[in-house]
Amino acid sequence: MDLKFSPEELQFQLEVRRFLQENLPQNVVDAAQRGSSVFIEKDIALEWQAILVKKGWAVPGWPVEHGGNDWTPSQKYLFSLECYRAGAPMLIPLGLMMLAPVIMAFGTEKQKAKYLPKILSGEHYWCQGYSEPGSGSDLASLSLKAESDGEDYILNGSKIWTTHAHFADHIFCLVRTHNGEKPQQGISFLLIDMSTPGVEVKPIITMAGDHETNQVFFDNVRVPKANRIGEENKGWTYAKYLLEFERGGGFSANRIRQEINHVKKIASRLESENASFDRSGDIERRIARIEIDLKSLEITELRILSALADGGAPGAESSILKLNTTRLEQAVNELAMEMVGYEALAMDATEDGSSYRKDYASSITPRYLNNRAASIFGGSQEVQRNIIAKMVLGL
Numbered sequence: 001m002d003l004k005f006s007p008e009e010l011q012f013q014l015e016v017r018r019f020l021q022e023n024l025p026q027n028v029v030d031a032a033q034r035g036s037s038v039f040i041e042k043d044i045a046l047e048w049q050a051i052l053v054k055k056g057w058a059v060p061g062w063p064v065e066h067g068g069n070d071w072t073p074s075q076k077y078l079f080s081l082e083c084y085r086a087g088a089p090m091l092i093p094l095g096l097m098m099l100a101p102v103i104m105a106f107g108t109e110k111q112k113a114k115y116l117p118k119i120l121s122g123e124h125y126w127c128q129g130y131s132e133p134g135s136g137s138d139l140a141s142l143s144l145k146a147e148s149d150g151e152d153y154i155l156n157g158s159k160i161w162t163t164h165a166h167f168a169d170h171i172f173c174l175v176r177t178h179n180g181e182k183p184q185q186g187i188s189f190l191l192i193d194m195s196t197p198g199v200e201v202k203p204i205i206t207m208a209g210d211h212e213t214n215q216v217f218f219d220n221v222r223v224p225k226a227n228r229i230g231e232e233n234k235g236w237t238y239a240k241y242l243l244e245f246e247r248g249g250g251f252s253a254n255r256i257r258q259e260i261n262h263v264k265k266i267a268s269r270l271e272s273e274n275a276s277f278d279r280s281g282d283i284e285r286r287i288a289r290i291e292i293d294l295k296s297l298e299i300t301e302l303r304i305l306s307a308l309a310d311g312g313a314p315g316a317e318s319s320i321l322k323l324n325t326t327r328l329e330q331a332v333n334e335l336a337m338e339m340v341g342y343e344a345l346a347m348d349a350t351e352d353g354s355s356y357r358k359d360y361a362s363s364i365t366p367r368y369l370n371n372r373a374a375s376i377f378g379g380s381q382e383v384q385r386n387i388i389a390k391m392v393l394g395l
């Protein structure tokens with residue numbers, strides 16, 4: 001792949017930059033800056049999504065027939081670069097980047113017509129019902145039971161760690177429709193309206209103090225078989241396809257580059273304020289190390305994007321992205337925590353209402369705590385290594 005941009009591509013970059021200058025609202029940038037959670041607040045995300053939809057730039061990765069763009073990999077890269085530079089948040093990927101490719105690849109024409117426009121417009125807000133109390137890394141052991149009853153299934157069981165289930169009006173779920181010889185056999189993939197009687201959402205508050213995740217209970221929930229994606233008992237195939245999009249296919253290197261730039265700004269400020277922090281050169285060395293690793297992550301992302309442009313799925317290589325994105329993001333979080341030292345303590349205000357914490361330190365601790373989960377969700381680091389060993393290296 002040629003990594004130099006053509007004059008047309010550089011022109012496109014300027015067009016994107018101008019669009020962002022004129023259309024990216026400041027409240028959206030501020031929310032992205034203060035946010036510590038995996039996903040930005042729902043209302044802010046949908047506000048930004050609506051602006052991009054109006055411009056026709058919300059889903060560059062989708063085929064044109066469904067509202068995507070016929071951009072080259074370089075254009076997609078430049079678009080993402082400019083968005084992160086301008087401080088725009090990532091759109092919430094659950095419907096747009098994870099479920100939609102599955103519906104496009106395996107859904108019926110009726111399902112495509114029903115769901116894709118509503119995912120794009122934001123009318124449907126989705127959550128992911130994969131994990132269960134006894135099934136996380138060993139996802140295929142899942143046991144939420146879906147019993148056949150005429151044209152419907154009756155569901156009993158629960159899903160756990162369901163991000164944004166308290167905001168979602170729909171959930172895509174893996175359910176057990178058959179106990180086959182292998183646990184992977186007998187799983188089906190269902191699309192469920194959260195307002196169906198018998199669905200109950202209970203919050204789980206994380207150590208960062210955020211309400212992001214939930215446990216979702218299903219008590220005799222009736223779901224039409226017409227809401228099943230693909231064949232009964234073949235859901236494992238569709239589930240794995242979705243995970244490839246969850247773990248890869250984006251441009252995380254650009255996002256992390258903005259975060260490391262932020263850390264550099266804090267370092268300059270500490271320097272100018274003559275604050276006490278480690279000046280031994282260790283910080284510079286660690287920043288340089290992260291920047292070198294970021295370059296290699298970026299090249300891998302471009303390689304995968306190039307494959308996607310030819311109509312492929314991200315493949316097992318997406319595990320390389322998930323592994324390295326997480327490692328680098330957590331390295332940036334740790335560096336920021338160490339740099340600001342005791343300023344990172346989670347104390348926002350004294351009794352008289354004045355703040356102990358410097359403004360630049362306010363999001364560092366919440367981000368550090370929240371991002372500990374990145375090495376667990378979407379499949380833990382150990383699980384990604386197992387996939388790379390088996391599927392990429394053939395060990």
Ligand SMILES: Cc1cc2nc3c(=O)[nH]c(=O)nc-3n(C[C@H](O)[C@H](O)[C@H](O)COP(=O)(O)OP(=O)(O)OC[C@H]3O[C@@H](n4cnc5c(N)ncnc54)[C@H](O)[C@@H]3O)c2cc1C
Nearest residue numbers: 128129130131136137161162163373376377378379380382
């Ligand atoms: C913040 C957050 C948000 C989440 N959001 C969602 C969501 O929206 N939807 C959803 O379905 N799920 C979600 N999850 C669940 C997530 O996918 C699971 O937590 C994850 O797959 C790990 O499963 P587990 O928690 O059961 O841990 P376990 O599978 O019990 O793992 C425990 C430890 O054992 C290690 N381990 C397990 N098996 C192996 C192995 N074969 N080889 C080596 N090491 C192994 C793991 O790496 C881990 O360190 C979320 C989790 C978190 C923390």
